[in-house]
Amino acid sequence: MSEAVEHTIRMSLGETIAFLNREFPQMQAGGRHYHLEAVGPLSARMRLDHHERHLRPGGTVSGPAMMALADYALYAAILANLGPVALAVTTNLNFNFLRRPGAGGLVAECRLLKLGRRLAVGEVPITAPGSADMVCHATGTYALPPQ
Amino acid sequence: MSEAVEHTIRMSLGETIAFLNREFPQMQAGGRHYHLEAVGPLSARMRLDHHERHLRPGGTVSGPAMMALADYALYAAILANLGPVALAVTTNLNFNFLRRPGAGGLVAECRLLKLGRRLAVGEVPITAPGSADMVCHATGTYALPPQ
Amino acid sequence: MSEAVEHTIRMSLGETIAFLNREFPQMQAGGRHYHLEAVGPLSARMRLDHHERHLRPGGTVSGPAMMALADYALYAAILANLGPVALAVTTNLNFNFLRRPGAGGLVAECRLLKLGRRLAVGEVPITAPGSADMVCHATGTYALPPQ
Amino acid sequence: MSEAVEHTIRMSLGETIAFLNREFPQMQAGGRHYHLEAVGPLSARMRLDHHERHLRPGGTVSGPAMMALADYALYAAILANLGPVALAVTTNLNFNFLRRPGAGGLVAECRLLKLGRRLAVGEVPITAPGSADMVCHATGTYALPPQ
Numbered sequence: 001m002s003e004a005v006e007h008t009i010r011m012s013l014g015e016t017i018a019f020l021n022r023e024f025p026q027m028q029a030g031g032r033h034y035h036l037e038a039v040g041p042l043s044a045r046m047r048l049d050h051h052e053r054h055l056r057p058g059g060t061v062s063g064p065a066m067m068a069l070a071d072y073a074l075y076a077a078i079l080a081n082l083g084p085v086a087l088a089v090t091t092n093l094n095f096n097f098l099r100r101p102g103a104g105g106l107v108a109e110c111r112l113l114k115l116g117r118r119l120a121v122g123e124v125p126i127t128a129p130g131s132a133d134m135v136c137h138a139t140g141t142y143a144l145p146p147q
Numbered sequence: 148m149s150e151a152v153e154h155t156i157r158m159s160l161g162e163t164i165a166f167l168n169r170e171f172p173q174m175q176a177g178g179r180h181y182h183l184e185a186v187g188p189l190s191a192r193m194r195l196d197h198h199e200r201h202l203r204p205g206g207t208v209s210g211p212a213m214m215a216l217a218d219y220a221l222y223a224a225i226l227a228n229l230g231p232v233a234l235a236v237t238t239n240l241n242f243n244f245l246r247r248p249g250a251g252g253l254v255a256e257c258r259l260l261k262l263g264r265r266l267a268v269g270e271v272p273i274t275a276p277g278s279a280d281m282v283c284h285a286t287g288t289y290a291l292p293p294q
Numbered sequence: 295m296s297e298a299v300e301h302t303i304r305m306s307l308g309e310t311i312a313f314l315n316r317e318f319p320q321m322q323a324g325g326r327h328y329h330l331e332a333v334g335p336l337s338a339r340m341r342l343d344h345h346e347r348h349l350r351p352g353g354t355v356s357g358p359a360m361m362a363l364a365d366y367a368l369y370a371a372i373l374a375n376l377g378p379v380a381l382a383v384t385t386n387l388n389f390n391f392l393r394r395p396g397a398g399g400l401v402a403e404c405r406l407l408k409l410g411r412r413l414a415v416g417e418v419p420i421t422a423p424g425s426a427d428m429v430c431h432a433t434g435t436y437a438l439p440p441q
Numbered sequence: 442m443s444e445a446v447e448h449t450i451r452m453s454l455g456e457t458i459a460f461l462n463r464e465f466p467q468m469q470a471g472g473r474h475y476h477l478e479a480v481g482p483l484s485a486r487m488r489l490d491h492h493e494r495h496l497r498p499g500g501t502v503s504g505p506a507m508m509a510l511a512d513y514a515l516y517a518a519i520l521a522n523l524g525p526v527a528l529a530v531t532t533n534l535n536f537n538f539l540r541r542p543g544a545g546g547l548v549a550e551c552r553l554l555k556l557g558r559r560l561a562v563g564e565v566p567i568t569a570p571g572s573a574d575m576v577c578h579a580t581g582t583y584a585l586p587p588q
Contacts, residue, residue: 026356062320063365063384068358090357091560092533092582094241094388096268096286098261113281114245118559119532119584121243123270123284134260137270137286139243141533141582143560173503209467210512210531215505237504238413239386239435241535265412266385266437288386288435290413388535390562390580392555407575408539415537417564417578428554431564433537433578 007041007115010083016044016076019084027072034069036076042112042122044077047129050105061101061135067093070124070138073110078120078142081112088120088142101135104128108138118144154188154262157230163191163223166231174219181216183223189259191224194276197252208248208282214240217271217285220257225267225289228259235267235289248282251275255285265291301335301409304377310338310370313378321366328363330370336406336416338371341423344399355395355429361387364418364432367404372414372436375406382414382436395429398422402432412438448482448556451524457485457517460525468513475510477517483553483563485518488570491546502542502576508534511565511579514551519561519583522553529561529583542576545569549579559585 011019017036020027027034038045048061048069071090078088107129112122119141126136158166164183167174174181185192195208195216218237225235254276259269266288273283305313311330314321321328332339342355342363365384372382401423406416413435420430452460458477461468468475479486489502489510512531519529548570553563560582567577 063387064358064362067361067387071357089394090391091562092243092388092390093357093361094286094386094535096260096288096386097384098268100383113243113284121245121284121532137260137268139241139284139286141243210534211505211509214508214534218504236541237538238415239535239537240504240508241388241533243533244531247530268385388580390554390582392562407537407578415539415578431554431562431580433535433580435537 007081009039009041009080011039011080013039013080015084016080019079020076024075034072037107039076039080042077042081042115044073044080044110046073046076046108046110048106048108050103060103061106063095063097066097066101066106066126066136067095067138069106069108069126070095070110070136071140073108073124074122074140074142077110077112077122078115078144081115082144088144090140091143092141094139096137097135098137099133099135101128106135116144120144154228156186156188156227158186158227160186160227162231163227166226167223171222181219184254186223186227189224189228189262191220191227191257193220193223193255193257195253195255197250207250208253210242210244213244213248213253213273213283214242214285216253216255216273217242217257217283218287220255220271221269221287221289224257224259224269225262225291228262229291235291237287238290239288241286243284244282245284246280246282248275253282263291267291301375303333303335303374305333305374307333307374309378310374313373314370318369328366331401333370333374336371336375336409338367338374338404340367340370340402340404342400342402344397354397355400357389357391360391360395360400360420360430361389361432363400363402363420364389364404364430365434367402367418368416368434368436371404371406371416372409372438375409376438382438384434385437386435388433390431391429392431393427393429395422400429410438414438448522450480450482450521452480452521454480454521456525457521460520461517465516475513478548480517480521483518483522483556485514485521485551487514487517487549487551489547489549491544501544502547504536504538507538507542507547507567507577508536508579510547510549510567511536511551511577512581514549514565515563515581515583518551518553518563519556519585522556523585529585531581532584533582535580537578538576539578540574540576542569547576557585561585
């Protein structure tokens with residue numbers, strides 16, 4: 001049986017959002033644009049609102065805004081699945097930019113591929129809402145503090 | 148409608164295997180251990196046989212054997228989907244090693260995330276046969292020659 | 295003889311800064327924090343000012359601020375070396391986060407490892423000013439438009 | 442003062458080679474093609490001999506042979522700098538393939554960017570002997586066992 005089936009979350013969506021708002025206010029610096037929409041066993045979904053601040057010439061969402069979205073989604077998935085005990089530290093992020101996104105919002109569907117004692121690894125496809133074509137695919141590794 | 152739905156392969160499984168045997172014999176240097184099992188729209192499945200040559204101390208499959216498996220699977224998926232016209236050149240490969248595999252064979256399920264005019268990008272989860280837990284997750288980018 | 299020795303820049307530091315200010319104003323959204331300090335054959339140096347907006351709990355510079363710094367530095371190096379003709383598109387970025395930076399500014403020393411007709415690849419060590427220890431190491435690939 | 446200046450190796454070149462021969466014989470499966478040439482503070486140099494087995498059509502060294510070279514060089518650098526106590530486990534490898542190498546040997550100059558208690562991170566430029574142009578640039582992360 002796979003880890004995904006066995007695993008259960010330790011914080012609800014509401015608890016994870018409250019924790020992020022309290023401990024991680026920088027995520028919303030400049031306005032409330034990043035929204036955690038769902039958490040589940042080894043998963044989380046984060047949405048980036050359409051906002052002029054994230055745009056590039058031609059009306060496309062900027063690379064740094066997408067990179068932040070992927071990092072936040074991975075962090076939220078780890079938090080919901082490990083509980084509010086400790087800080088995960090990003091050690092590696094890899095991004096493949098696939099298509100220019102349009103000017104609307106974006107959705108990051110994060111899946112944790114591994115949630116070990118010392119490292120968590122996940123992947124994050126980013127799409128426009130309602131589209132199946134990825135605009136970006138990210139993978140990330142996080143060091144977990146000793147429990 | 149997504150690219151995956153629209154796309155159709157240009158070479159069958161048998162044609163792709165014959166092309167690889169003819170043009171890419173190094174894949175089977177030291178014995179026939181890498182087997183292309185399936186090709187489809189934007190996808191391919193490659194299997195690595197259990198063989199002592201690919202093992203590490205403790206009976207685990209070596210990192211280089213897994214890296215070769217991912218590269219071959221991506222190359223085969225591009226070939227089947229573009230046709231036998233041209234050589235794709237690997238420009239980037241990223242690997243996250245998630246769990247130590249056991250001593251058996253491994254299966255790489257490749258999915259192309261983008262098949263553009265100039266670049267193809269794909270991801271490759273590698274698992275033990277019959278297991279849902281990945282031992283390795285790879286992403287790769289290939290430069291496509293001008294048509 | 296290596297490419298680095300042969301290559302000469304096509305835009306001066308002042309010309310590159312003027313181009314970025316005109317064509318890429320989003321880089322300075324929220325204030326003028328990213329400063330191009332030098333361009334050279336296959337190289338560029340970009341500085342991120344200390345600013346509360348880029349900080350995380352504990353006073354460390356945020357991952358997304360460092361990722362943006364690396365992306366901008368690579369883009370500026372390509373621009374100075376190719377000239378103002380065309381837009382490079384980021385296709386891959388990989389980040390290894392090595393140490394927590396302090397609360398001060400950061401310096402990105404970009405070096406282009408390849409400047410081909412179709413792809414440019416570079417690496418970016420990021421350090422605190424005056425320190426030899428990297429806080430982050432990035433590599434990036436950019437697709438170059440047909441000339 | 443930087444880590445590189447402070448650090449001293451814990452095994453000499455001869456000791457590291459002897460350890461690799463004893464504990465890691467798979468590196469030389471199919472012949473003695475990978476040669477550790479030097480170890481130093483946070484560094485190691487590994488050479489891949491010219492051999493038909495590593496070639497691809499057109500006489501270029503294969504991607505998997507280069508990937509193995511980078512992984513072995515990083516592993517040797519960690520071993521020489523940590524001592525023979527424990528096994529490092531590869532968690533991430535990223536490769537940018539820059540130019541087609543010719544048919545000769547290749548040299549990997551590994552530098553450790555971080556050697557922490559739990560993680561080691563390094564970069565590996567790969568060149569042809571006597572050339573300044575990289576054919577491949579790799580970065581890798583290794584989990585270190587609790588001491």
